[in-house]
Amino acid sequence: MMASALEDNEVLMYSVLEYEKRPAHIYLTSTYIFIENSARPSSHDNTLDARPSSSLKNHVIDLREVITVRGEHRSPPKPRKFILSSPRKPSLLQEDKSPETNTFSIFMINRVAKHRWRHKVCQFVCRDYGTCQLWITKLLELLQNPEWQRPKRLLVFINPFGGKRKGVKIFNEKVRPLFELAGIYSEVIITKRQYHARDVIYEYDLQTVDGLVCVGGDGTFSELLNGLLDRVNSEGGVEQTFRHTPKSSALRIGIIPAGSTDAIVYSLVGINDPVTSALQIILGDSLGMDVTALYKKEQFVKYTVSMSSYGYYGDLLKESETLRWMGPKRYTWSGFKTFLANKAYEGEVSFLLASEEDSHPRDQTVCYSGCEKCRKSAMEGQQVVSVKEPQPEFDLGGASEPILFSAVSKRASFMMKDGWHHVKGRFSAINLVTISCRCDLTPIGMSPASHLGDGCMDLILIQDCSRLQYLRHLVRIPDSKSDQFDFDFIQVYRVKEFSFQPITEPEDADEGEGQERGGCGRRKAGHTQMKNSSSAHSVWNCDGELLDYPSLYAHVHCQLIKLFARGVEECNKEDSMQCPACCSAYDSDK
Numbered sequence: 355m356m357a358s359a360l361e362d363n364e365v366l367m368y369s370v371l372e373y374e375k376r377p378a379h380i381y382l383t384s385t386y387i388f389i390e391n392s393a394r395p396s397s398h399d400n401t402l403d404a405r406p407s408s409s410l411k412n413h414v415i416d417l418r419e420v421i422t423v424r425g426e427h428r429s430p431p432k433p434r435k436f437i438l439s440s441p442r443k444p445s446l447l448q449e450d451k452s453p454e455t456n457t458f459s460i461f462m463i464n465r466v467a468k469h470r471w472r473h474k475v476c477q478f479v480c481r482d483y484g485t486c487q488l489w490i491t492k493l494l495e496l497l498q499n500p501e502w503q504r505p506k507r508l509l510v511f512i513n514p515f516g517g518k519r520k521g522v523k524i525f526n527e528k529v530r531p532l533f534e535l536a537g538i539y540s541e542v543i544i545t546k547r548q549y550h551a552r553d554v555i556y557e558y559d560l561q562t563v564d565g566l567v568c569v570g571g572d573g574t575f576s577e578l579l580n581g582l583l584d585r586v587n588s589e590g591g592v593e594q595t596f597r598h599t600p601k602s603s604a605l606r607i608g609i610i611p612a613g614s615t616d617a618i619v620y621s622l623v624g625i626n627d628p629v630t631s632a633l634q635i636i637l638g639d640s641l642g643m644d645v646t647a648l649y650k651k652e653q654f655v656k657y658t659v660s661m662s663s664y665g666y667y668g669d670l671l672k673e674s675e676t677l678r679w680m681g682p683k684r685y686t687w688s689g690f691k692t693f694l695a696n697k698a699y700e701g702e703v704s705f706l707l708a709s710e711e712d713s714h715p716r717d718q719t720v721c722y723s724g725c726e727k728c729r730k731s732a733m734e735g736q737q738v739v740s741v742k743e744p745q746p747e748f749d750l751g752g753a754s755e756p757i758l759f760s761a762v763s764k765r766a767s768f769m770m771k772d773g774w775h776h777v778k779g780r781f782s783a784i785n786l787v788t789i790s791c792r793c794d795l796t797p798i799g800m801s802p803a804s805h806l807g808d809g810c811m812d813l814i815l816i817q818d819c820s821r822l823q824y825l826r827h828l829v830r831i832p833d834s835k836s837d838q839f840d841f842d843f844i845q846v847y848r849v850k851e852f853s854f855q856p857i858t859e860p861e862d863a864d865e866g867e868g869q870e871r872g873g874c875g876r877r878k879a880g881h882t883q884m885k886n887s888s889s890a891h892s893v894w895n896c897d898g899e900l901l902d903y904p905s906l907y908a909h910v911h912c913q914l915i916k917l918f919a920r921g922v923e924e925c926n927k928e929d930s931m932q933c934p935a936c937c938s939a940y941d942s943d944k
């Protein structure tokens with residue numbers, strides 16, 4: 355295999371070097387190092403016995419997974435002592451007689467467990483200093499490959515209060531040393547208040563950095579996302595009006611998880627591990643992710659990437675906000691209380707289905723790194739596929755002349771008009787997810803077959819049901835072996851646009867505009883205010899932020915934002931590193 359791989363790649367350098375205490379033929383191409391072990395050194399002049407050893411494995415190092423290369427600076431050798439102390443174990447190559455190094459180390463990615471990366475070091479001993487320098491220089495030059503888009507300067511925001519309040523420690527102890535090893539300069543801003551990160555992004559000279567990094571949870575990421583998109587829209591002259599087409603940013607965002615849920619990074623990487631995320635940033639991994647624009651009726655509110663949820667998860671978040679002192683445990687407690695309350699809310703859901711050739715939330719596919727579906731969507735430059743450009747029907751009174759009307763269950767009615775589907779009823783939960791939304795509690799995600807960059811959202815409608823029914827659904831969510839949507843009170847759709855309208859508006863809904871926005875949609879100050887929310891209405895939980903009014907319109911934009919991430923790598927089905935995050939029921943059934 356190595357021989358054929360070598361034939362396909364031009365060899366730029368070749369040497370016989372010592373690797374793992376044995377001589378080896380080392381071939382360098384523009385993207386790989388091929389290591390071919392030899393049996394033993396010849397007795398004179400350090401040439402090698404070319405016979406391959408059957409007991410030794412050959413290796414390939416992918417330069418795209420190399421962090422950096424360093425010369426090993428050792429203290430000057432003492433030849434006489436060396437010979438006396440190890441008479442039977444001379445170096446396989448010529449002994450280093452100069453104080454300069456003849457050894458170089460390659461720092462590279464090591465996959466240690468399911469989706470978890472660490473780095474390891476491979477050492478090579480050369481005959482002399484000159485050869486060593488040649489290898490180091492050539493390798494460093496190849497690592498600069500502009501196609502790999504590795505960052506050199508990053509603007510890092512740390513939320514010191516996210517999750518278990520360990521953001522600063524995580525960055526200083528786990529991330530900063532790796533960035534320094536990779537030669538990345540990072541300017542660090544520890545946020546002092548909510549919206550600090552967003553306000554810095556509005557003003558910062560973004561030309562001077564290669565990317566932004568968020569050390570925090572989903573809420574902090576949301577600030578960076580909205581700050582960046584507000585900024586590029588403003589500079590690109592895009593007014594954030596109803597159903598606007600936002601500008602995308604060339605600047606990528608990296609996420610170092612240090613929050614409570616970390617659902618976004620979990621969905622991107624398959625794990626919420628700061629070191630893995632830092633290594634993906636260093637390698638310059640790039641991934642396009644869909645972004646959903648939310649509107650209160652026709653007024654733009656914000657961009658989101660994970661889940662907007664009304665009913666159960668909205669109530670849960672509202673309850674948990676009063677219990678922040680409990681840390682991440684507040685979600686478990688609030689979840690329990692919300693479950694006991696077992697509320698349902700009346701309204702009409704309207705949505706524009708994804709086109710025929712698009713996939714379905716129950717089509718049993720998982721979005722892995724290099725996903726073909728996402729790649730196709732990006733190539734097509736899909737924004738919204740809609741032949742007639744239909745508009746949502748907000749006015750329930752005017753929802754006239756349905757083309758199709760049928761009962762989908764005892765609890766809801768369904769109709770279709772101008773491509774828009776309408777479901778009227780009482781809902782325990784309405785969940786709209788842009789990505790799979792995995793986290794520790796739901797390792798396969800709220801919608802396991804959702805894609806990161808297909809330009810679609812998954813709509814999960816849970817109609818009014820008993821506590822027992824809801825519990826049966828809830829316990830299936832983290833279970834990779836069962837289908838959490840397989841209930842008659844749950845419907846799932848893959849959609850492009852969505853709206854929700856309560857049967858009656860809350861009295862002060864028009865005053866609860868939430869965010870005050872300046873020119874070109876920039877928010878001046880403050881965030882969505884909690885307004886009178888009667889028990890007839892729930893609130894929206896949008897990426898962990900409360901929007902306390904029920905009417906909502908959502909419009910997804912295909913791969914609007916670029917992230918420093920690789921996507922969830924598929925576990926090797928044969929080895930023990932399988933995990934529930936990607937080896938789901940779908941896989942095991944095949």
Ligand SMILES: Nc1ncnc2c1ncn2[C@@H]1O[C@H](COP(=O)(O)OP(=O)(O)OP(=O)(O)O)[C@@H](O)[C@H]1O
Pocket residue numbers: 512513514515516517518545546547548549550569570571572573574575577612613614615616617898
């Ligand atoms: N210095 C600060 N003081 C108070 N709030 C802050 C500060 N810095 C950031 N924030 C805000 O804190 C909120 C929550 O932060 P974050 O999302 O990082 O943590 P989390 O809520 O624990 O995690 P997750 O969102 O993953 O559940 C964010 O909305 C962010 O805007």
